[in-house]
Amino acid sequence: MVKPKKANLVQNKNVALEKQLVQGKITKRKNKDKFHLRAEESSMLDSKTSKKILDAAKAQQLELNDDNFPSLGGEKAYTHVNIGEIAEEDENKDVTENDFMDNLEIDAEDAKAFERFQNPQEGKRTLKLSDIILEKIQEKQQDIQSKLTDNGSLNIEDIDPRVREMYEGVRDVMKRYRSGKVPKAFKIIPRLRNWEQILFITEPHNWSAAAMFQGTRIFCSVLSHAMAQRFYNLVLLPRIRDDLCEYKKLNMHLYNALKKALFKPAAFMKGIILPLLEAGDCTLRESIIFGSVIARSSIPVLHSSACLLKICEMGYTGANSIFIRYFLDKRYALPYRVIDAAVFHFIR
Template identity: 55%
Template structure:
């Protein structure tokens, strides 16, 4: 097929040239002509106006910031109310993982993920639990106490060189450094969100990090600053150093917040969750010292246990914690922690099983009326590990529940014990209960 000839147009009139044939004129009339004119459509004044995508994003960010300020002004510092707390909680503004060696600042949680059940304790229950609390609890030592002791030793020239990596390293600090970290401490007192000063992020890398941290006055930090600091220190310190941070800084703040507000601030709750990413440091720095103190309240135990049950913890760390709790003097909080750890359904070693059995058998000669928490813990243990006890332990436990009985729980415990198959029936060997355990 040949090319279609273009129709010649007269320069003067713009009309098609009449000299073309009729066929060429018909083809020219049906073809579409490309024009260089750009059509500009005029908008009516009543047309809807649309906001640019970047502008709408900025508007939403400003509205979210104003909403957070309103919540803080109306008492959100003691914990977000259930009605006002958003389903997605973001702490910080997306600082990179390279800035502090940890994962992203943003953590998305469901509405019920950061919550725990409301605890109501009657006066009768409080009096019953007080009978099992230590009458002479150990004194709480804070970071300030330790630093002050070291300063005194330095001034009196009694301080000796310590080889332990966990000891506080005291050094003479430049006045400009002290002033800088004091100003950082003032920033952390009012911190709500955003990036932290870079000078604060390098503290874990310093040899005398505890001395520098003391200058910032951790007991006056805001709850959001405590969460960010926990993220940084848990990510950049080894287990022994992180244990000291949890024990000297985080634990006193948690206990003071629960004592004052009867609940735990959301940011501090998230800080405890973050500390569980170093399980050894969490157990040695928070859980075990809390149990050894002998004055851990039921409210504190329930709040921390609600975090433990939600986080995956390696079996060996939990087994070591159960072993240590079983050796301690009994308190109601110990029963709560042990119950929640046993309820995680680990395949525990026989040594830990024997330690828990011996823990309960110590009450054969105890004449006190045991609280419901003790019976619930024993029931949980029998439900999870009834197949792992020996026949001798089985008989001793039956004798135990005859001495200490509960009208609604003991029947279930007896049923679990009677219907269980002992471990020595499967292997043909008998395991004696250990009388003592090593660290």
């Protein structure tokens, strides 16, 4: 049998017992494999290199978002929004004062050159918002009366004096509105059968800019596409054009209202963009500000294509060319019919 090896006993002479016990408890550290990094593989990067890497990654991400054709993802599903929840949201968190051109300056020579391409057959705007609403209501009443064959088949009753008095109070509130909750009587206007007549009592042309923003949020979320189109065309569009004509810049709340109107893109195109261009008197300032909403927002490709097709079928004007440029810069996968219309528009 092999004898076990004897442990090498080290005789520690003249060593204190305490030191011997300590030396017995401490074990030697094992040698681990060491990995030496080269200079180019250093784990720490300086601040300049880190900033360059982050900037390059951000630029690549933005380029991918623009180049991947957002229209191929399909339309976004719009869910029903409760009116009570709408009023409690912060009305100023969409756009800040620096998000759009509040101090937009137009060169006088550029404006004159732009007006040369305007349609000379169309006259300048002379009607105010209140005149347009009153005219539309009178036309509707005449249309109803002309269709009646029997005077007793339909009774058109006047508004209850108590209801009129209540909405006259709402009118005074909307004139001075700045922030906070809107009256409950105002929220139910879109659900009324004669909402246009009730809306005229509140005098939308005298609303504050913040009140117009709140009204647009409520009306565009409750009304159908056809009714929202009428609200955009009769109330929102004239108010924005009057504000631009008077102050030469657009209020932040009105710009937010214009962006909120895209909640219903079909009504936005039919009630704002196309009437603006069909009028023939769209100014350079208006085309830039309205076009910036299109450029900065995500719009379904079908609605964008339909609006682009209608614009291309119009005559050549400076405003039409600017809007065509905004739509084409979105780089959507357009149908062949729209592409053909854009080509023929410029080769006429």
